[in-house]
Amino acid sequence: MRNLWNVTIKDMLIVGKDRGAWIFLLITPLIVITVASFALGPAFEGGSIEAELLLADEDGGAVSSGLVEAFRKNENVVVVDAGRGECEALEKDGQEYEVALVIPAGFSGAVEAGGRAELEVFVDPNSNITRPFLVSVIQGTASRLSAVEVAAKVSVLEVMKVAPGADAAAVAGTAAAAAASELEDEPVQAAISNVGGVEDLNPFDTQAPGYSVMFMLFGVMTAAEGLLLERESGTLGRLLVAPVSRASILGGKLLAQFAIAILQITLLFTVGHFVFGMNLGNSIAGLALMIVVTAWTATAFGILLASMVKTRRQLSAVGILSVLLMSALGGSWWPLDIVPEFMRQLGHLTINAWALDGLNDLILRGKGLDAVLPEAGVLLAYGAVCFIIGIRMFRFRSVS
Amino acid sequence: MAVTPPEIDDMPDPIVIADNLEKRFDGLTAVDGVSFTIREGQIFGLLGPNGAGKSTTISMLSTYLRPTAGDASIDGLSIGREADAIKKIIGVVPQDIALYPTLTAMQNLRFYGKIYGLGGSHLESRCRELLELMELWERRDDRVEEFSGGMKRRVNMAAGLLHHPRFLLLDEPTVGVDPQSREHIFETIFRIRDSGTTILYTSHYMEEVELLCDFITIIDRGRVIAAGTLRELLKILGEGGVIELEIAGGECPGGLTARLEGHASVTAVKQEKNRLLISSDNSAHSLPPVMRELEAAGCEVASLELYSPNLEKLFIHLTGRELRE
Numbered sequence: 206m207r208n209l210w211n212v213t214i215k216d217m218l219i220v221g222k223d224r225g226a227w228i229f230l231l232i233t234p235l236i237v238i239t240v241a242s243f244a245l246g247p248a249f250e251g252g253s254i255e256a257e258l259l260l261a262d263e264d265g266g267a268v269s270s271g272l273v274e275a276f277r278k279n280e281n282v283v284v285v286d287a288g289r290g291e292c293e294a295l296e297k298d299g300q301e302y303e304v305a306l307v308i309p310a311g312f313s314g315a316v317e318a319g320g321r322a323e324l325e326v327f328v329d330p331n332s333n334i335t336r337p338f339l340v341s342v343i344q345g346t347a348s349r350l351s352a353v354e355v356a357a358k359v360s361v362l363e364v365m366k367v368a369p370g371a372d373a374a375a376v377a378g379t380a381a382a383a384a385a386s387e388l389e390d391e392p393v394q395a396a397i398s399n400v401g402g403v404e405d406l407n408p409f410d411t412q413a414p415g416y417s418v419m420f421m422l423f424g425v426m427t428a429a430e431g432l433l434l435e436r437e438s439g440t441l442g443r444l445l446v447a448p449v450s451r452a453s454i455l456g457g458k459l460l461a462q463f464a465i466a467i468l469q470i471t472l473l474f475t476v477g478h479f480v481f482g483m484n485l486g487n488s489i490a491g492l493a494l495m496i497v498v499t500a501w502t503a504t505a506f507g508i509l510l511a512s513m514v515k516t517r518r519q520l521s522a523v524g525i526l527s528v529l530l531m532s533a534l535g536g537s538w539w540p541l542d543i544v545p546e547f548m549r550q551l552g553h554l555t556i557n558a559w560a561l562d563g564l565n566d567l568i569l570r571g572k573g574l575d576a577v578l579p580e581a582g583v584l585l586a587y588g589a590v591c592f593i594i595g596i597r598m599f600r601f602r603s604v605s
Numbered sequence: 606m607a608v609t610p611p612e613i614d615d616m617p618d619p620i621v622i623a624d625n626l627e628k629r630f631d632g633l634t635a636v637d638g639v640s641f642t643i644r645e646g647q648i649f650g651l652l653g654p655n656g657a658g659k660s661t662t663i664s665m666l667s668t669y670l671r672p673t674a675g676d677a678s679i680d681g682l683s684i685g686r687e688a689d690a691i692k693k694i695i696g697v698v699p700q701d702i703a704l705y706p707t708l709t710a711m712q713n714l715r716f717y718g719k720i721y722g723l724g725g726s727h728l729e730s731r732c733r734e735l736l737e738l739m740e741l742w743e744r745r746d747d748r749v750e751e752f753s754g755g756m757k758r759r760v761n762m763a764a765g766l767l768h769h770p771r772f773l774l775l776d777e778p779t780v781g782v783d784p785q786s787r788e789h790i791f792e793t794i795f796r797i798r799d800s801g802t803t804i805l806y807t808s809h810y811m812e813e814v815e816l817l818c819d820f821i822t823i824i825d826r827g828r829v830i831a832a833g834t835l836r837e838l839l840k841i842l843g844e845g846g847v848i849e850l851e852i853a854g855g856e857c858p859g860g861l862t863a864r865l866e867g868h869a870s871v872t873a874v875k876q877e878k879n880r881l882l883i884s885s886d887n888s889a890h891s892l893p894p895v896m897r898e899l900e901a902a903g904c905e906v907a908s909l910e911l912y913s914p915n916l917e918k919l920f921i922h923l924t925g926r927e928l929r930e
């Protein structure tokens with residue numbers, strides 16, 4: 206039991222030191238949620254924010270122009286054209302603007318080539334009235350580019366499975382276009398059809414739970430990868446010849462993952478509430494219960510994933526596909542209220558659907574703890590089944 | 606570094622007994638009936654080429670793999686039935702670095718120390734002691750991923766030493782290490798031995814085993830092909846040295862080997878194609894009669910080499926193959 210705790214502490218330490226993991230667990234979801242919420246508009250309509258953005262486009266390519274266009278279209282952003290010198294000067298004190306964006310030369314080329322493309326953002330360190338807003342708009346708009354790309358890749362993967370001869374580039378193009386239009390259209394429709402009757406609804410309320418559950422699942426997927434990495438790199442084997450039981454090793458790792466998943470979604474909701482005015486409903490106990498049982502089910506799903514594959518490569522293929530499928534079917538991207546009945550039933554095979562039924566009851570409909578007990582019960586049982594199958598099937602030694 | 610292993614007069618007690626260990630992976634017998642005895646305080650060398658079965662043997666002794674047949678005991682505990690008790694008294698330094706790359710040297714050692722039941726100020730001082738021994742104390746707060754290969758090896762080794770194991774299994778701890786680090790690792794191994802730990806050391810470098818080990822077992826293709834102290838092993842080649850000859854133009858005539866063996870000072874003759882390995886009590890004495898025999902047989906000598914016996918030559922003598930292929 207003491208060793209279980211030692212393993213947990215070690216894993217938390219590893220994740221704690223991993224800046225990339227935190228960006229993935231917290232920043233990425235915040236950006237995506239922000240973008241999805243902005244797509245809905247109403248929250249920032251009525252001139253609630255009007256922020257000036259200094260912008261230098263040194264690239265002038267197709268992608269950068271699209272990006273500039275996107276900023277100009279944003280009603281809450283006033284684009285002020287500038288040169289690099291002015292933008293860089295922002296870092297010094299006493300400037301009129303708070304945020305400047307430089308799109309460096311070669312940006313469009315890098316995005317099109319699927320490489321690493323970077324934007325340069327300069328901020329005035331001494332003033333932050335519009336800074337958080339502008340930075341999130343920049344991150345959100347830019348992340349949309351990569352989100353579209355991810356969706357395209359997954360579609361290609363699927364198509365390649367059924368038809369190895371298919372023209373991957375052509376499919377990717379079509380898929381990216383489809384994904385892009387989906388990103389723009391779907392959430393708008395979805396949210397509008399869902400908001401009837403609820404007053405003062407913040408788009409964050411409708412978007413944050415769905416994306417948070419999706420990113421929690423992505424989070425446990427990386428944790429499952431961490432487990433396989435331990436197996437592949439030999440540290441798991443090293444632990445097997447040390448005086449620590451298998452139950453402690455696995456239990457410790459799962460406990461760490463469980464705690465991280467709870468922390469992740471709690472932080473997302475906290476930021477949503479205090480920064481973006483997200484409504485958290487009327488029952489903190491109900492919310493806490495839903496967060497804990499969802500984290501439990503996600504963690505159990507992670508060990509199930511890890512036990513079904515042999516390598517990390519397989520895990521990312523199976524993992525990304527299943528998380529995206531579950532998110533689409535389970536209502537993470539649009540409410541299940543708008544899909545046909547049989548799709549709604551199919552959707553309830555996923556963790557997302559049950560978690561969101563509960564979370565939406567609390568957040569959108571203002572219900573209490575009692576209302577979410579059935580969903581919590583289903584998730585507990587769902588997690589237990591995944592957990593039992595997962596720990597039984599997991600192989601501690603590499604499969605050669 | 607001229608370190609001669611101490612002579613063992615009265616034999617210390619056995620601590621490890623391997624009895625016909627066998628491990629089959631489907632279709633392949635990696636370890637094929639290996640037996641040996643390791644005595645308290647020894648540095649026991651397991652020498653063999655790549656794929657000989659060294660790591661597989663270590664994996665069975667450390668309870669990671671279950672033998673297909675045979676058994677072994679460590680300090681009277683059976684590896685099959687008393688694995689949990691064995692894990693507490695052995696230290697394992699695996700061939701592949703088993704550290705968490707993003708944690709610091711200190712964090713890695715602290716974690717492994719806790720797993721072995723250490724804690725508090727004792728754990729801290731033990732970590733410090735070992736990092737100082739490994740000359741890495743200044744780098745204690747750096748991530749292991751920023752270390753060189755040799756530095757990682759040293760931390761990997763420290764992780765196996767934290768709990769003062771009675772029996773330490775070192776699987777090729779010098780692979781990919783520069784000569785300086787290697788020297789340092791050797792010194793450390795002698796120090797650990799002097800503090801009372803018995804050591805199993807595997808390597809495919811004969812020089813290392815010659816230098817370090819009190820007792821050497823050579824394995825090849827899963828089988829023990831020779832075992833003894835360095836002196837005993839080299840005696841197989843003859844005390845006086847080896848004459849290696851290459852005959853010009855194809856094979857040596859039949860019967861030549863037997864005639865060479867007839868000479869009093871020659872202890873053994875091994876022939877592969879046009880190569881002759883002649884072991885003798887005294888190569889200088891044996892050389893003239895050997896040359897006369899060759900002349901009488903009408904063989905022309907293409908090359909000639911005289912050397913004192915070593916494990917590399919012994920391996921060729923026993924298997925007809927080089928140790929490093």
Ligand SMILES: Nc1ncnc2c1ncn2[C@@H]1O[C@H](COP(=O)(O)OP(=O)(O)OP(=O)(O)O)[C@@H](O)[C@H]1O
Pocket residue numbers: 605630631633634635653654655656657658659660661662700809
């Ligand atoms: N898990 C396994 N599954 C199948 N075959 C294996 C496995 N582990 C080892 N082998 C095989 O067993 C044989 C012995 O391997 P082992 O690792 O014990 O050799 P070694 O003496 O340690 O070699 P090296 O010096 O390269 O480390 C090899 O042929 C290897 O391919």
Ligand SMILES: [Mg+2]
Pocket residue numbers: 659660661700776777
């Ligand atoms: Mg090996």
